[in-house]
Amino acid sequence: MNLAQHFDQPLKSCQPSKQFIHSFFTAMTIKTIFVALLVSTLGLTSTHAKKASQSTYFWVIENGTETQPFSIVRIYRDDNLLVYEKQLSNVELDIKKAGTRRKLNKILRAYTSWAKRVSKLTAEEIAA
Numbered sequence: 762m763n764l765a766q767h768f769d770q771p772l773k774s775c776q777p778s779k780q781f782i783h784s785f786f787t788a789m790t791i792k793t794i795f796v797a798l799l800v801s802t803l804g805l806t807s808t809h810a811k812k813a814s815q816s817t818y819f820w821v822i823e824n825g826t827e828t829q830p831f832s833i834v835r836i837y838r839d840d841n842l843l844v845y846e847k848q849l850s851n852v853e854l855d856i857k858k859a860g861t862r863r864k865l866n867k868i869l870r871a872y873t874s875w876a877k878r879v880s881k882l883t884a885e886e887i888a889a
Contacts, residue, residue, distance in 0.1 A: 831853070
């Protein structure tokens with residue numbers, strides 16, 4: 762028997778039984794599911810705690826057509842909840858301009874500050 766024939770023949774004595782393979786993968790599947798659930802639960806808990814302590818906000822601009830210029834400024838919370846909307850008629854904001862972005866960020870900071878104060882006052886009223 763040459764070397765090529767030797768490696769072509771399956772090793773019957775070293776092959777695991779079908780029952781062993783089935784029980785091994787079943788145990789691994791259960792462990793994998795348990796670990797995945799544990800990790801996802803821990804992740805959700807930390808995410809919820811972060812959102813409860815402080816929310817971040819972002820702005821979105823929607824511009825109209827050239828024939829009917831308008832802009833809509835929307836402020837969203839980090840969970841994509843719309844919290845503020847203002848429509849500006851006959852104005853088309855160009856967010857490519859640094860000055861426009863600075864003004865929008867200033868509005869966003871003012872809104873964030875206001876929201877934190879309201880949240881703090883609401884928490885104090887609930888505690889009282």
